[in-house]
Amino acid sequence: MTLETPLSRLQAIGLTPQLLAALSSPLSEGDGHALLRVAEVHRDALVLHDGRAPLPARARPALIQALAAEADALAVGDWVLAEHNRFGECWVHERLPPRTQLARRLHDGRDKVERVVLASNVDTALLVMGLDHDFNLRRLERYLALVRLAGISCVVVLSKADLCADPARRLRDALALAPAGVEVLALNTLADDARALLAPWLAPGQTLVLLGSSGAGKSTLANALCAAEVAATSGTRRGDGRGRHTTTVRTLHPLPGGACLIDTPGLRTLRLDSEAGDVAGAFDDIAALAPMCRFRDCRHEGEPGCAVRGAVAPERLKSFGKLLREAQRDTMSALERRELVSTWKARQRAGRANLKAKRG
Numbered sequence: 438m439t440l441e442t443p444l445s446r447l448q449a450i451g452l453t454p455q456l457l458a459a460l461s462s463p464l465s466e467g468d469g470h471a472l473l474r475v476a477e478v479h480r481d482a483l484v485l486h487d488g489r490a491p492l493p494a495r496a497r498p499a500l501i502q503a504l505a506a507e508a509d510a511l512a513v514g515d516w517v518l519a520e521h522n523r524f525g526e527c528w529v530h531e532r533l534p535p536r537t538q539l540a541r542r543l544h545d546g547r548d549k550v551e552r553v554v555l556a557s558n559v560d561t562a563l564l565v566m567g568l569d570h571d572f573n574l575r576r577l578e579r580y581l582a583l584v585r586l587a588g589i590s591c592v593v594v595l596s597k598a599d600l601c602a603d604p605a606r607r608l609r610d611a612l613a614l615a616p617a618g619v620e621v622l623a624l625n626t627l628a629d630d631a632r633a634l635l636a637p638w639l640a641p642g643q644t645l646v647l648l649g650s651s652g653a654g655k656s657t658l659a660n661a662l663c664a665a666e667v668a669a670t671s672g673t674r675r676g677d678g679r680g681r682h683t684t685t686v687r688t689l690h691p692l693p694g695g696a697c698l699i700d701t702p703g704l705r706t707l708r709l710d711s712e713a714g715d716v717a718g719a720f721d722d723i724a725a726l727a728p729m730c731r732f733r734d735c736r737h738e739g740e741p742g743c744a745v746r747g748a749v750a751p752e753r754l755k756s757f758g759k760l761l762r763e764a765q766r767d768t769m770s771a772l773e774r775r776e777l778v779s780t781w782k783a784r785q786r787a788g789r790a791n792l793k794a795k796r797g
C-alpha cells in the first residue's frame with residue numbers, strides 16, 4: 438500500500454469501503470500519493486484533510502481544466518489524490534468520481550450560465566424547517582424534489598417542536614408530502630437528543646449536509662451533532678490563534694460516531710442544479726398522467742386536453758411548474774426561452790377561449 442495516511446483516520450471523514458474498492462488501481466501506480474478529502478475550496482487554493490489535520494494544497498492546472506471542460510470543479514467533500522513535490526508543496530492531480538454532487542447554476546442575467554458545485558459525496562441531506570413561522574409545505578416540497586434530483590437521501594427535521602401548538606398535525610402534513618422512505622422527525626433541537634434521533638443516518642463513513650432557511654436551527658443542530666468536536670475546536674483556537682484549522686473544522690466536521698457533516702455558506706443559500714426532465718421524474722404522479730395530455734410538452738397550466746390539471750392538487754402543480762420553469766431557465770438560451778413562453782401563452786389563450794365558447 439502506498440497510502441501515506443492510515444485508512445482508519447480517513448474513515449472519520451467519510452471514507453467508505455466502496456470508495457476504497459473504486460480506488461485500488463490509481464493508488465498502486467506510484468509512490469507518495471495520498472488520498473485526502475477536500476475540506477475547503479478557495480480561488481486558487483485548497484484545504485485538504487487527512488482525518489486529523491488540514492493541509493494547504495493546490496490543484497494541477499491540467500486537472501482544473503479537464504474538470505472545467507465538463508462544467509465540473511473541485512468541491513468540498515471530493516476525494517482526491519495528491520502528492521508533495523520536492524519543495525514540500527502539495528498538489529492535487531486526480532479527483533475520484535463523486536458519488537453525488539450538489540450544484541447550482543449562476544446566471545449572468547443573459548445567456549451565460551455557470552454551474553457551481555457546492556459539495557460532493559453527500560449521503561444524506563438534513564432538511565431543517567422550524568415549526569414556527571418557518572414551516573412551509575410548498576418550500577419543503579421543493580427541497581425534497583431538489584435533493585432527490587441530486588440522488589441524495591434526506592431526512593426532514595422539524596425543529597422548534599416546543600414552539601408549536603400542534604406539532605403532531607404538522608408532522609402528519611409533512612409526512613403526507615414526503616416520498617416513500619423519507620423520514621420526518623419533530624424535535625426541540627435545544628433539548629432533545631438529536632444524535633440519538635438521527636443515529637440511523639450517522640453511521641461511520643456517512644456524509645451529511647444541513648439545508649434550510651436562515652434561522653431554521655441548522656447551527657443548533659450542527660452543534661448538537663458534533664458537540665465533542667466543537668469543544669476540540671475552541672481548544673485549538675486558543676493554541677494557534679485564528680489559523681486554518683478553525684476554518685476547516687467549520688466546513689468539514691467529523692462527528693463523534695464516525696459520520697461527518699459538511700457545512701458551507703454556499704449550501705446555506707442553495708438552489709440546486711437540475712434538468713427539466715429530472716424535475717418531471719421527481720413528481721411521479723404528474724409524470725404518470727402527462728403522457729395523456731394532448732400536447733407532448735404540456736405544462737398543465739390551462740392548455741386544452743390536459744390530463745393532469747384537475748387530477749393533481751393545484752398547489753402541487755404550482756410547485757412543479759415553478760421548479761420546471763427554473764430548471765428550463767437554467768438550461769435554455771434566451772431565444773429558446775422566449776419562443777417557448779410565447780407558445781405556452783398562445784395555448785393558454787386558446788384554452789381560455791375554448792372554455793368561454795363552451796360555457797356560452
Ligand SMILES: Nc1nc2c(ncn2[C@@H]2O[C@H](COP(=O)(O)OP(=O)(O)OP(=O)(O)O)[C@@H](O)[C@H]2O)c(=O)[nH]1
Nearest residue numbers: 596597598624625626627651652653654655656657
Ligand atoms: N425553542 C427552540 N429554539 C430553537 C430550536 N432550534 C433552534 N432554535 C433557536 O433558533 C434560533 C436560530 O437557530 P440557528 O441554529 O442559529 O439557525 P440557522 O438555521 O443556523 O440559521 P442561519 O445561520 O441564519 O442559517 C436560535 O436562537 C436557536 O437557539 C428549537 O428546537 N426550539
Ligand SMILES: [Zn+2]
Nearest residue numbers: 730735737743
Ligand atoms: Zn397537461
